[in-house]
Amino acid sequence: MSNATSSSSKAVKSLRATGRITLSDVARAAGVSPSTVSRALRGERAVDPALIERVQVVSSKLGYVPDPAARALASQRSDHVAILIPLLSNALFVDLLDAAQKTLRAAGFQTLMGVTHYDASEEEQLLREQLLHRPAGLLVTGLDHNPVTRKLMESSQVPCVHLMDLPAADRDAAPYCVGFRQTDAGAAMTRHLLQTGRKRIAFAAAQLDPRVMQRLYGWRSALQEAGVYEPTLEFLNPAPSSLALGGVLFEQIMQQRPAVDAIFFCNDDLAQGALMAALRLGIGVPSQVAIAGFNDLTGSDQMLPTLTTVRTPRAQIGEAAAHMLLSLMRGEAPAAPQLDLGFEIVQRQST
Structure with a gap:
């Protein structure tokens, strides 16, 4: 029987009284110091690979589970x-x-x-x-x-x-x-819509967290620069963003502001819901109203029509x-x- 195996057996026997495997037990079983065990189990490059393997084998055999609280207290x-x-x-x-x-x-x-x-x-x-x-x-x-x-x-x-x-x-x-910069992204999408010939561009948002509000500020700034900003085209809902809410917002905008020719939604899930509502209501996109989103979430490139959006590098x-x-x-x-x-x-x- 090797020294490591013998030490491992002794460690197991000694633990029957305490019921918990410690770092010192692994160190004794592997024939190294507790600090070496600690560094080996972290996979530090300075530790010899063969030693890391030996410590891992012994640790696994003993069923050792590191105590993060003790490690945090010590370091x-x-x-x-x-x-x-x-x-x-x-x-x-x-x-x-x-x-x-x-x-x-x-x-x-x-x-x-x-x-x-x-x-x-x-x-x-x-x-x-x-x-x-x-x-x-x-x-x-x-x-x-x-x-x-x-x-x-x-x-x-x-x-x-x-x-x-x-x-x-x-x-x-x-x-x-x-x-x-969320503000810059909001302004860039608004300018894109302006460049396609749109003049009455609504902004529809949910959740209203700080990043959404920065996108709103970017939308405002771009429209103010172009001289076509209308405060009544802001549609803000504090509810969580969702496909269903996107459909609700789209219907609300088309009923209250039928002359709107583009809607910039603060998130893709809202925009995706709007595209579904437009299809259901027989409203042409983009012939009657353009729709844009934000974040390029999964499914946006599969919508009918496919969704224009701001791609973010999350x-x-x-x-x-x-x-x-x-x-x-x-x-x-x-x-x-x-x-x-x-x-x-x-x-x-x-x-």
């Missing part, structure tokens, strides 16, 4: 990153989360996710709870937070990167963030933000505190 931080996103029912945030999680996991970090439901108080409470676990870093959606949440982020001294939004160009002490934002956070967690300064990944106007049949 003053854990090996997880806290991520706060508004919703999981929106493909936008699913794509972002998936890309960020893959990047962080490849670097040896786990993710602890919190869903804020666009509620500032819920975001504050989730952040308080996650900071108790001493996260190595934070990924937080948006830049609009209540004063208490901002103070918690600052006082925690935990590296933090914000997702999706970028601060105003003249803002001092801007945070680390990766995204694009997966690239998640990946780039994770890489920026990894740099900060290593104590390295990113090349730039803000990374603008831009957007793309995708013209299809609906405009």
